[in-house]
Amino acid sequence: MLLFRLKRTLKLGIKSLWMHRLRSTLTTLGIIFGVCSVIAMLAIGEGASREAQESIARLGSTNLIIETVRPPEEQTDTGNVETVKSYGLTYADAESIRNTIPNVDVAVPIREIDQEARYLNRKVAIKIVGTIPWYTEISPIRLMRGRFLSSTDLHHQLAVCVIDDQVGRKLFAFDDPLGLDVKIYGGYYRVVGIVTRAATGKTTDGFDRGPAVVSGDSGGVVGNIYIPLTTAKSRFTELTASFSGGSQSVERVELQKIIVKVTSNRQVLQMRDIIDTLLNHIHDKQDYQIVVPLELLRAAARTRRIFSIVLGSIAAISLLVGGIGIMNIMLATVSERTREIGIRRALGARKRDIIVQFLSETLLLTLLGGVLGIILGSIIPSLVTHFGHMPTIITGGSLVLAFGVSAAIGITFGLYPACRAANMDPIESLRHE
Amino acid sequence: MAVVHIEKLCKTYQLGLVQLSALCDVDLEIEQGRYIAVMGPSGSGKSTLLNLLGCLDRPTSGRYRLSGEDVSTLDDDQLSLIRGKRIGFIFQSYNLIGQLNVIENIELPMFYQGFSEQASARRAGELATMVGLGDRLKHKPSELSGGQQQRVAIARALANDPVMILADEPTGNLDSASGAEILSVLNALHQQGKTLIIVTHDTEIAARAQRIIHLLDGRVEREIHNGA
Ligand SMILES: Nc1ncnc2c1ncn2[C@@H]1O[C@H](COP(=O)(O)OP(=O)(O)O)[C@@H](O)[C@H]1O
Ligand SMILES: [Mg+2]
Numbered sequence: 001m002l003l004f005r006l007k008r009t010l011k012l013g014i015k016s017l018w019m020h021r022l023r024s025t026l027t028t029l030g031i032i033f034g035v036c037s038v039i040a041m042l043a044i045g046e047g048a049s050r051e052a053q054e055s056i057a058r059l060g061s062t063n064l065i066i067e068t069v070r071p072p073e074e075q076t077d078t079g080n081v082e083t084v085k086s087y088g089l090t091y092a093d094a095e096s097i098r099n100t101i102p103n104v105d106v107a108v109p110i111r112e113i114d115q116e117a118r119y120l121n122r123k124v125a126i127k128i129v130g131t132i133p134w135y136t137e138i139s140p141i142r143l144m145r146g147r148f149l150s151s152t153d154l155h156h157q158l159a160v161c162v163i164d165d166q167v168g169r170k171l172f173a174f175d176d177p178l179g180l181d182v183k184i185y186g187g188y189y190r191v192v193g194i195v196t197r198a199a200t201g202k203t204t205d206g207f208d209r210g211p212a213v214v215s216g217d218s219g220g221v222v223g224n225i226y227i228p229l230t231t232a233k234s235r236f237t238e239l240t241a242s243f244s245g246g247s248q249s250v251e252r253v254e255l256q257k258i259i260v261k262v263t264s265n266r267q268v269l270q271m272r273d274i275i276d277t278l279l280n281h282i283h284d285k286q287d288y289q290i291v292v293p294l295e296l297l298r299a300a301a302r303t304r305r306i307f308s309i310v311l312g313s314i315a316a317i318s319l320l321v322g323g324i325g326i327m328n329i330m331l332a333t334v335s336e337r338t339r340e341i342g343i344r345r346a347l348g349a350r351k352r353d354i355i356v357q358f359l360s361e362t363l364l365l366t367l368l369g370g371v372l373g374i375i376l377g378s379i380i381p382s383l384v385t386h387f388g389h390m391p392t393i394i395t396g397g398s399l400v401l402a403f404g405v406s407a408a409i410g411i412t413f414g415l416y417p418a419c420r421a422a423n424m425d426p427i428e429s430l431r432h433e
Numbered sequence: 434m435a436v437v438h439i440e441k442l443c444k445t446y447q448l449g450l451v452q453l454s455a456l457c458d459v460d461l462e463i464e465q466g467r468y469i470a471v472m473g474p475s476g477s478g479k480s481t482l483l484n485l486l487g488c489l490d491r492p493t494s495g496r497y498r499l500s501g502e503d504v505s506t507l508d509d510d511q512l513s514l515i516r517g518k519r520i521g522f523i524f525q526s527y528n529l530i531g532q533l534n535v536i537e538n539i540e541l542p543m544f545y546q547g548f549s550e551q552a553s554a555r556r557a558g559e560l561a562t563m564v565g566l567g568d569r570l571k572h573k574p575s576e577l578s579g580g581q582q583q584r585v586a587i588a589r590a591l592a593n594d595p596v597m598i599l600a601d602e603p604t605g606n607l608d609s610a611s612g613a614e615i616l617s618v619l620n621a622l623h624q625q626g627k628t629l630i631i632v633t634h635d636t637e638i639a640a641r642a643q644r645i646i647h648l649l650d651g652r653v654e655r656e657i658h659n660g661a
Contacts, residue, residue, distance in 0.1 A: 004544075004548075004549060004550040004553075005544070005547075007550070008544060012532070012533075015532050016532060019532065339528070340530050342528075343528045343529075343530060344530075344541070344545075345489075345513070345516075346487070346489055346516060346522050346528075347516065347517060347522070347541050347542045347545060347589070348513055348514065348516045348517015348518065348542050348545040348546060348593070349513060349517075349545050350509070350510050350513040350514075350545075351509060351510070351513075352510075353545060426489050426490075427484055427489055427490055430489075430524070430528065
């Protein structure tokens with residue numbers, strides 16, 4: 001019985017929508033575009049924020065990254081043609097942090113040198129990462145084969161190295177790198193281990209800040225080769241020459257980074273202040289900066305919220321416009337069918353029967369628009385991904401949301417015309433031409 | 434017991450500052466199974482009376498008891514129920530719904546009373562056959578002649594087996610041949626014991642009625658009882 005009513009009501013709705021095909025289509029377009037933009041925008045926003053969050057999370061949320069930065073140029077220096085400028089983080093800094101600050105889980109000094117690695121007649125550009133065995137604590141690298149650097153290596157300044165799997169593939173091709181020697185800058189290093197970066201996807205975003213723990217893919221560098229920090233210290237000079245504005249300057253930097261890990265991410269922000277105070281005390285120039293991934297994560301979440309609000313508002317406005325279009329058409333339909341309403345009332349239809357009839361017609365229209373919008377909105381993000389090389393993620397939630405919103409619009413904007421129809425005087429309606 | 438019992442029924446319309454009395458102090462009692470004709474010049478209040486009898490309209494004052502039940506105090510839903518179950522309307526301009534075919538039009542009153550699909554389809558088919566349209570079930574009103582449309586309307590009025598059939602100039606839009614057909618159908622209904630109230634200008638139709646009520650300016654001018 002109820003099913004019959006539903007069937008009849010829907011059949012009638014479809015019939016009258018079909019009778020005004022063009023009108024129904026044009027009206028539905030508003031909803032289609034609205035729903036489509038909701039889904040597409042959410043998918044693009046979700047994709048962007050997921051990517052940003054992943055690359056930040058890879059930095060480690062309990063880590064603090066202290067980086068060497070070139071201090072601002074001082075005007076008085078320009079007179080000197082050739083001076084050695086020392087700046088940046090030092091071995092002593094790393095020691096101080098480890099020794100004087102409580103709650104530091106590990107403090108890992110990192111020395112980075114761009115070099116070429118050779119094996120037989122092959123050579124590739126790599127980044128040497130001079131570090132200590134605890135590097136594995138602060139970096140998401142995963143050991144694939146062999147072992148990572150050990151305390152013994154560090155202690156005896158051994159000429160051993162651990163390589164990225166990409167470096168292994170490029171340099172050794174089909175040979176097993178373990179136990180073989182890589183030649184770097186005149187010295188030979190025995191490969192004792194192969195690691196892989198635990199990173200899931202490719203990173204092509206702006207968050208590639210270049211810390212060794214994230215990636216070193218910049219400038220044609222194939223990957224990292226990890227050697228003991230002590231070995232790096234004894235074999236590679238800390239001086240680099242650079243030319244700026246016609247004059248040559250020589251710079252001396254001991255460490256590019258110190259990465260500090262704390263036990264829980266509640267301590268991160270506090271730790272930043274403590275380290276800052278300590279380093280500020282030691283350094284007379286602002287030649288370091290402290291990056292807190294957790295903060296970046298929070299900032300990203302904030303950006304994402306704002307992004308969602310903006311996109312959401314645009315989508316909401318287009319849906320609103322679509323809804324007004326629907327209401328307009330339904331008012332026209334009601335006034336065209338005034339006589340039909342009168343007839344139905346005379347034959348025993350209650351007000352609520354009339355409301356149900358017109359409301360279901362509106363709902364039919366908006367849900368149709370919703371479904372088409374969902375289909376279209378699911379196609380657009382994949383086009384964006386394909387042609388725009390942007391990640392997009394369509395969440396089940398956004399589909400449900402879009403469907404719910406189009407239903408809500410149908411009810412909201414259909415209710416007024418339907419009530420108007422129901423409240424018409426039956427006699428007046430019957431007299432209507 | 435009287436089907437219709439009316440006391441001092443009034444309907445006034447407020448037109449700006451002027452009060453227009455469409456119906457005034459009408460007393461009426463109609464027994465079950467009667468054939469009544471309502472006559473009178475245009476604007477005398479015939480349609481107003483019929484709408485009140487059919488619970489489409491509410492009186493300004495006075496009392497109306499339908500089969501003993503006072504309907505002057507009922508709410509909109511209850512009046513809808515009465516229209517759907519106990520009243521059958523037939524209009525001058527047929528008032529079929531253009532998008533629906535013959536069978537669907539006849540089903541309408543049953544649809545609102547919650548009949549099942551099979552039951553209403555069966556009954557609608559029977560009624561269509563009864564009014565001689567058994568071979569036109571899937572036709573749209575626009576594909577039928579005026580007389581055929583009015584017969585669909587009669588079938589529709591009978592759908593819920595009402596106690597009373599109200600017809601407002603049912604032959605007004607028809608040629609005499611079609612009109613005669615409609616009248617014979619209505620006569621048959623009367624034979625079956627339905628209460629029939631017909632507004633008409635046609636003295637021939639009125640001549641068949643058991644009782645003729647003449648209205649003038651909203652009042653009952655005179656009544657004629659035809660000895661049967
Ligand atoms: N909705 C209305 N507003 C104002 N006056 C009305 C309305 N309906 C009917 N009337 C008036 O009531 C009187 C009776 O109308 P009606 O019952 O339709 O007459 P009839 O059907 O006998 O021609 C007429 O004078 C008409 O103008
Ligand atoms: Mg009239």
